[in-house]
Amino acid sequence: xxxxxxxxxxxxxxxxxxxxxxxxxxxxxxxxxxxxxxxxxxxxxxxxxxxxxxxxxxxxxxxxxxxxxxxxxxxxxxxxxxxxxxxxxxxxxxxxxxxxxxxxxxxxxxxxxxxxxxxxxxxxxxxxxxxxxxxxxxxxxxxxxxxxxxxxxxxxxxxxxxxxxxxxxxxxxxxxxxxxxxxxxxxxxxxxxxxxxxxxxxxxxxxxxxxxxxxxxxxxxxxxxxxxxxxxxxxxxxxxxxxxxxxxxxxxxxxxxxxxxxxxxxxxxxxxxxxxxxxxxxxxxxxxxxxxxxxxxxxxxxxxxxxxxxxxxxxxxxxxxxxxxxxxxxxxxxxxxxxxxxxxxxxxxxxxxxxxxxxxxxxxxxxxxxxxxxxxx
Amino acid sequence: xxxxxxxxxxxxxxxxxxxxxxxxxxxxxxxxxxxxxxxxxxxxxxxxxxxxxxxxxxxxxxxxxxxxxxxxxxxxxxxxxxxxxxxxxxxxxxxxxxxxxxxxxxxxxxxxxxxxxxxxxxxxxxxxxxxxxxxxxxxxxxxxxxxxxxxxxxxxxxxxxxxxxxxxxxxxxxxxxxxxxxxxxxxxxxxxxxxxxxxxxxxxxxxxxxxxxxxxxxxxxxxxxxxxxxxxxxxxxxxxxxxxxxxxxxxxxxxxxxxxxxxxxxxxxxxxxxxxxxxxxxxxxxxxxxxxxxxxxxxxxxxxxxxxxxxxxxxxxxxxxxxxxxxxxxxxxxxxxxxxxxxxxxxxxxxxxxxxxxxxxxxxxxxxxxxxxxxxxxxxxxxxxxxxxxxxxxxxxxxxxxxxxxxxx
Numbered sequence: 001x002x003x004x005x006x007x008x009x010x011x012x013x014x015x016x017x018x019x020x021x022x023x024x025x026x027x028x029x030x031x032x033x034x035x036x037x038x039x040x041x042x043x044x045x046x047x048x049x050x051x052x053x054x055x056x057x058x059x060x061x062x063x064x065x066x067x068x069x070x071x072x073x074x075x076x077x078x079x080x081x082x083x084x085x086x087x088x089x090x091x092x093x094x095x096x097x098x099x100x101x102x103x104x105x106x107x108x109x110x111x112x113x114x115x116x117x118x119x120x121x122x123x124x125x126x127x128x129x130x131x132x133x134x135x136x137x138x139x140x141x142x143x144x145x146x147x148x149x150x151x152x153x154x155x156x157x158x159x160x161x162x163x164x165x166x167x168x169x170x171x172x173x174x175x176x177x178x179x180x181x182x183x184x185x186x187x188x189x190x191x192x193x194x195x196x197x198x199x200x201x202x203x204x205x206x207x208x209x210x211x212x213x214x215x216x217x218x219x220x221x222x223x224x225x226x227x228x229x230x231x232x233x234x235x236x237x238x239x240x241x242x243x244x245x246x247x248x249x250x251x252x253x254x255x256x257x258x259x260x261x262x263x264x265x266x267x268x269x270x271x272x273x274x275x276x277x278x279x280x281x282x283x284x285x286x287x288x289x290x291x292x293x294x295x296x297x298x299x300x301x302x303x304x305x306x307x308x309x310x311x312x313x314x315x316x317x318x319x320x321x322x323x324x325x326x327x328x329x330x331x332x333x334x335x336x337x338x339x340x341x342x343x344x345x346x347x348x349x350x351x352x353x354x355x356x357x358x359x360x361x362x363x364x365x366x367x368x369x370x371x372x373x374x375x376x377x
Numbered sequence: 378x379x380x381x382x383x384x385x386x387x388x389x390x391x392x393x394x395x396x397x398x399x400x401x402x403x404x405x406x407x408x409x410x411x412x413x414x415x416x417x418x419x420x421x422x423x424x425x426x427x428x429x430x431x432x433x434x435x436x437x438x439x440x441x442x443x444x445x446x447x448x449x450x451x452x453x454x455x456x457x458x459x460x461x462x463x464x465x466x467x468x469x470x471x472x473x474x475x476x477x478x479x480x481x482x483x484x485x486x487x488x489x490x491x492x493x494x495x496x497x498x499x500x501x502x503x504x505x506x507x508x509x510x511x512x513x514x515x516x517x518x519x520x521x522x523x524x525x526x527x528x529x530x531x532x533x534x535x536x537x538x539x540x541x542x543x544x545x546x547x548x549x550x551x552x553x554x555x556x557x558x559x560x561x562x563x564x565x566x567x568x569x570x571x572x573x574x575x576x577x578x579x580x581x582x583x584x585x586x587x588x589x590x591x592x593x594x595x596x597x598x599x600x601x602x603x604x605x606x607x608x609x610x611x612x613x614x615x616x617x618x619x620x621x622x623x624x625x626x627x628x629x630x631x632x633x634x635x636x637x638x639x640x641x642x643x644x645x646x647x648x649x650x651x652x653x654x655x656x657x658x659x660x661x662x663x664x665x666x667x668x669x670x671x672x673x674x675x676x677x678x679x680x681x682x683x684x685x686x687x688x689x690x691x692x693x694x695x696x697x698x699x700x701x702x703x704x705x706x707x708x709x710x711x712x713x714x715x716x717x718x719x720x721x722x723x724x725x726x727x728x729x730x731x732x733x734x735x736x737x738x739x740x741x742x743x744x745x746x747x748x749x750x751x752x753x754x755x756x757x758x759x760x761x762x763x764x765x766x767x768x769x770x771x772x773x774x775x776x777x778x779x780x781x782x783x784x785x786x
Contacts, residue, residue: 354730375730
C-alpha cells in the first residue's frame, strides 16, 4: 500500500472514526484503525463490535493494500503534523507503515488487516429508508438525550425508530421523560418497520454527519441484527437492541386542563437561574401557572428552594388557556426539554401535579416532549 | 471527665412477650423459630437460661435441654415499639441519648444533677412502673467501661431472675474495676483475640493492661497491641453519636445448604429487597444506590453496586436492580452460600414519578402472604436477620415467596 493524502483530510477522517475505537478490549486489533485503499480512495474504519464507523477520503493511491494502526498514536501524530501532504507506505513484511509529512518521518507498527472484523456494507438492493441529513440530525439531537443511560433496562438505552408510510417516528424515554419526533421521508417505505437503535450510536451518527449534505440511506443486515446508515463518504453500523419497547402511545397524554404559551428564551433564562438553587435541593423546580384576567396576562411563577443555600423565584408572562395549576419538575429534565425546542414560543400542557407536563414547540408539528413530575411534600 | 450510663433491656423480647402475656412470667420460654422449622432462639427468658439455653441455641436443642420450654414467635413491630417507648423515657430525662441497638442505649449524664446511681435507680423505676420492662444500667467514665459495668452487674444477679442490675464504676476507678475481669468482658475483644490471649496464659484484663504489656506488644501488631492495652486500662474516647441516621441498610440470607438454583436465589433476593423497601418506607427514606453481594464459602465473597436513576423505596425497583447486579456477578455455575442486598445513599429525597411505575406500595399494601404459616416463616427470617446478624432461610421458604409474588413474569 502506498498513497498520499492531505493532513487536514486524514485528521478529519480519524476524528470521525475515532469514536468507534474500543477503549479497552481484549482484542488488540479493536484499538486500531483500519487503513485500506478502496476504489482510489483511502478507507478508514474502526469498531468496538457494537458500533462501527467507516469513512472514505480522497487520496492519490499508488498501490493497493491495507493495515491496522493503533488509533491513539496515529490520531495524536496526525494531529501534530503540519497541514501538508502526508505519504503512507506499508512495509508488508513487518506490517508497519512509514508516514512522512514535510520534514517528519515516522514508522508505526501495526496489526494485519486480516484480523480486523468485517463491517457490513450497504447492500446492493434498495435502502429501507432515506432521510435528509439535516432533518435526521435535528431529530436525533431533539430526542436521543432522553434515553436511559444505565443498562438495567436495555431497551430504554435505545431510540425507537418506527417507519411507516412516508414518515419516521423517533422516540426515546428513560422512564421519567419521553421525547418523540416525527420526520417526513422522501419516499414511502415499502413495509412498516420498528427497530430499537442504541442512543449512543445515533448521537455518534448525528456528530459525524454534521458537515454532510445530501441524504442518509438506512438499511439492515439480512439477519436484522444490525442497522447501517450510509452517506456518500461515511458508513455507521450498529447492533440493534433486542426486546420490545414499552407502549409510548399510552404515555402521551390525550388531553390537558391548562395550555400555556410562553416565549422560549424567557423561560429558558428563568429556569437557568432557578437551577442555581435547585441543584442544591434534589433538582426540584416548581412551576405555578396562573390564568390571566382581562387586564393582566397569565403567568408562570418559577421557584426553587434549597434549605441550606437559599431560594429563588421569578415569573414569565404567558398566554394561559384553562385553570391555573402547579407542578414540580426535575430542573435538568426541564432544561433539556427546553433546549430541544427550536421555536420562539413553546406550549406547556398540564393537568394535575401528578400528571406529566407536555412541551410542544408552537408552530411546528411533529415534536413532543413529556416530563413526569416530582412529588413534593 | 464524662459520666456515661449504659442501659440494657433485660431479656428484651421475652420481657415484651411477658408484658402482654403475664402467664409467661417466671416460666422457661424462648422467642424464636419453631423446632420443626430449624429455628433458633433469639432471646431466652432467665428461667430458660438456667437450663443453659441462650440466644443462638437451636430451638430443637432448647427442647432437649428443657422439654417443657414454651416457644413464642417473634413480633418485630412490638419490639421496635417497646424499644421506642424506653428511648422516650430516657429522652424525657436528657437529650444526650444514643440508641446503640434495639435494646441498648448510652446516656451522657452531663445534664443530670442527681448523683449517677440515684439517677439510674430512678430511671429503672420509671421504666418498670410506666412500661413494665426491666433495665440494667452500668455507669462509668466512658462507653466501653459503662457497657462492661452493665454486663458485670447482670452477671452478679441471681441466676433464673431478671437481673435489674445497677453497677457503678467510681470516677477514675475504671482500671481497678477492669483489672480482675476476664479478657472477653470488653466489647472489642472478640473470640479470636480471646483464644490467642488464653493461649498465652493471659486471662484477665489487668494482665493485658499492666503486668504483661510487653508480651502483648510482642504478640500483636503494634496498633492492635496499643489498642488492647488502652482498652484494658479502661481508656476509651469514643464519642457519643446522637440522632444516628443510617447511611446504608442491608439484608442477607445464608442458605442452609449451598444453592445453585437461580429461581431460589432470585426469590430470596426478592424477599430481601422487599424487606429493605419496607424498612426504608418505615423510615420515610429513599435510596439512590443498590448493592448485591454473594458469598461462595466462608472466605470468598463478591459484591457490586450500582446507582439508580432515581431515589426509590419501592420493592420492585430495588429487586430489579439487585437481580441485574446478581446476573452480572454470578454465572450460575458455582453454588452460592449467601446472598445479600443493600441500599445506600439514603435520604429524604422527593419522589420522581415515572411512566411505567408499578402502583405505589407503602407499608400497608406490601403483599402479605395469605397463608399464616408462610407469614410466620418469613417473619422469623426477618427477625433473625435483624437481631442476630445472620439469617436462616430454606429453599422451601424462598419458593413460597416466589410463588406468592413475581412481578416480572
